[in-house]
Amino acid sequence: xxxxxxxxxxxxxxxxxxxxxxxxxxxxxxxxxxxxxxxxxxxxxxxxxxxxxxxxxxxxxxxxxxxxxxxxxxxxxxxxxxxxxxxxxxxxxxxxxxxxxxxxxxxxxxxxxxxxxxxxxxxxxxxxxxxxxxxxxxxxxxxxxxxxxxxxxxxxxxxxxxxxxxxxxxxxxxxxxxxxxxxxxxxxxxxxxxxxxxxxxxxxxxxxxxxxxxxxxxxxxxxxxxxxxxxxxxxxxxxxxxxxxxxxxxxxxxxxxxxxxxxxxxxxxxxxxxxxxxxxxxxxxxxxxxxxxxxxxxxxxxxxxxxxx
Amino acid sequence: xxxxxxxxxxxxxxxxxxxxxxxxxxxxxxxxxxxxxxxxxxxxxxxxxxxxxxxxxxxxxxxxxxxxxxxxxxxxxxxxxxxxxxxxxxxx
Numbered sequence: 001x002x003x004x005x006x007x008x009x010x011x012x013x014x015x016x017x018x019x020x021x022x023x024x025x026x027x028x029x030x031x032x033x034x035x036x037x038x039x040x041x042x043x044x045x046x047x048x049x050x051x052x053x054x055x056x057x058x059x060x061x062x063x064x065x066x067x068x069x070x071x072x073x074x075x076x077x078x079x080x081x082x083x084x085x086x087x088x089x090x091x092x093x094x095x096x097x098x099x100x101x102x103x104x105x106x107x108x109x110x111x112x113x114x115x116x117x118x119x120x121x122x123x124x125x126x127x128x129x130x131x132x133x134x135x136x137x138x139x140x141x142x143x144x145x146x147x148x149x150x151x152x153x154x155x156x157x158x159x160x161x162x163x164x165x166x167x168x169x170x171x172x173x174x175x176x177x178x179x180x181x182x183x184x185x186x187x188x189x190x191x192x193x194x195x196x197x198x199x200x201x202x203x204x205x206x207x208x209x210x211x212x213x214x215x216x217x218x219x220x221x222x223x224x225x226x227x228x229x230x231x232x233x234x235x236x237x238x239x240x241x242x243x244x245x246x247x248x249x250x251x252x253x254x255x256x257x258x259x260x261x262x263x264x265x266x267x268x269x270x271x272x273x274x275x276x277x278x279x280x281x282x283x284x285x286x287x288x289x290x291x292x293x294x295x296x297x298x299x300x301x302x303x304x305x306x307x308x309x
Numbered sequence: 310x311x312x313x314x315x316x317x318x319x320x321x322x323x324x325x326x327x328x329x330x331x332x333x334x335x336x337x338x339x340x341x342x343x344x345x346x347x348x349x350x351x352x353x354x355x356x357x358x359x360x361x362x363x364x365x366x367x368x369x370x371x372x373x374x375x376x377x378x379x380x381x382x383x384x385x386x387x388x389x390x391x392x393x394x395x396x397x398x399x400x401x
Contacts, residue, residue, distance in 0.1 A: 262335055
């Protein structure tokens, strides 16, 4: 059953009682909440994901709820819980859905060391998988959303999950987290795009989560073979500039964008060494979205090259 | 001064540099890729002096080239020592 096949009241009921179990790529999340807008937001942006039963293997038990004290009604707050423990400070109540998303990111980043995890978007077209590691503020999510609405399959907006044995990328096509002006940019370019509630005044500014395309969710079980690594950087008014990045330099830059390279030790080095050896890296500086998209299209049509290293 | 390569290093050699992972410190370094030949030489002969390494690398070079290369090799070795990629095992 897909989440969109359940009514809001059914979702609400599950959230308030046993929890709703969503199969999100390699992870099964059991989500609980007594907050009504969690149900509506989940239904909107996770509608195409499969709902499992409580008897399935669950990787993460998470919950977002008001505290059981005065802050449930006076300047109300919301907590994120993983296994009934809260790893973060509470946020204002109206940020409940972004907090759930951030909490889910945290769970994956903390516990999924079977993968080399990069802070990176991953997209695929014509069998060409491109990893886009980038720091916050580089325009990664906006570019990811643009590519996604232009027919690219989203494997991830936030983190690349790279196998330490065969280098394949496991999709985790969760909603794309967009900030501030990016939300309007995407709404203008894709008027039918579906967003979660837009939440103002978070630590990151105004936040909205864009529903992943049906194509991306349908192909959640298809791993990607990374061929290119693109380090994107949006700069207002910048001329588009594309440079082939030397491999050793790319290696070090990927490390800077990794959640767990250091923790993995030799295993992480071997995985990254294979990834860099078997892919080409570029830095992309851009201000015009169409030129950035054209570059990705060019890569998706590039013939396979046998690398020297 | 005899030199020895640190144990259990992992290397990835690329056109633009040599990436070295040192499991002893957990650090990864991007260094001059000519270090690869020096590390290989030190590893092959177990422990060697800077003079041995210089002689090995500059074999077939003229005096001018030898002078230039000697300084370059010295700089690479100093860097490798500083990063604990090679260790001084014996001082004369």
